[in-house]
Amino acid sequence: MLQTSVTNFKRGKNSQYRSREYLTADEMQRLMDAAENRGRHPIRDLTLLLLMYRHGLRASEAASLRWDAVLMDDGLLNIKRLKGSKSGVHxxxxxELAVLASLKVVAPGQYLFPSERGTHITSYGIARLVKRCGELADLPFKVHPHMLRHACGYHLANQGFDTRLIQEWMGHRDIKNTERYTALNVERFKEIQW
Structure with a gap:
């Protein structure tokens, strides 16, 4: 008798099932253009994607952002990181201030990104939004929210920022989590003069 056990099955890393784990700056622009031109909440959706990308926010971190974390007069955003990461001020x-000012007019409540039910958008809602915008942007692969976080890290690395600075921006406690962004950055070597 052949016995198989589901408990013996070990799923591989997500990256094994996806062609890519990040978006380029051009793909991010296409994604944000799609958000701005779709649905009932274009300002909310555009602001959400912009902040997730520029500040390397996880979906859950973005979903729970409140207006008291935004210091408009000082031009600062207090980021409360999750998953054991380090919080910080960006x-x-x-x-960003311009779209936040527009968002405040249409979403004056407690949360930056409200749902239609009066609470904040959920991580699942963000995943659906990102997936749909990826389809509308005609990107040739499925897009998920964490790709925006990785896009931030790779963008900073491509700009030549130091690994420690990227670590601080992303809120990583362990620099090994940051090294992925600098390890694959072949573009940086094109500037070497011999």
Whole structure:
């Protein structure tokens, strides 16, 4: 008699099942353009994707952002990291402040990204939004929220930022989590002069 056990099955890493784990800057722009031109909440959706990308936010971190974390006059965002990561304060760029000001008009409640039920958007809601925007942007692969976090790390590495600075920005406690962004950055070597 042949016996198989489901408990013996070990699923591989997500990266084994996906063609890529990050988005390029161009793909991010296409994703944000799709968010701005879809659905009932274009300002909310655009702001959500922009902040997730620029600040390396996880879906759960973005979902729970409250207006008291945004210091508009100082141009700062207090980020409460989850999963044992280090929280921090990030500066906001002028375009981020502009979309946040527009968002505040349509979402004046407690949360930056409200749901239609009066609470905040959920991680699952963000996953659906990101997936749909990826389809509308005609990206040739499935897009998931954590790709925006990775896009942030790779973007910073491509800009030549130091690994320790990227670690601090992303809230990583262990630099090994940050090294993935600099290890694959072949573009940096094109600038070497001999």
């Amino acid at each position: 500066p906001l760029k002028a375009d």
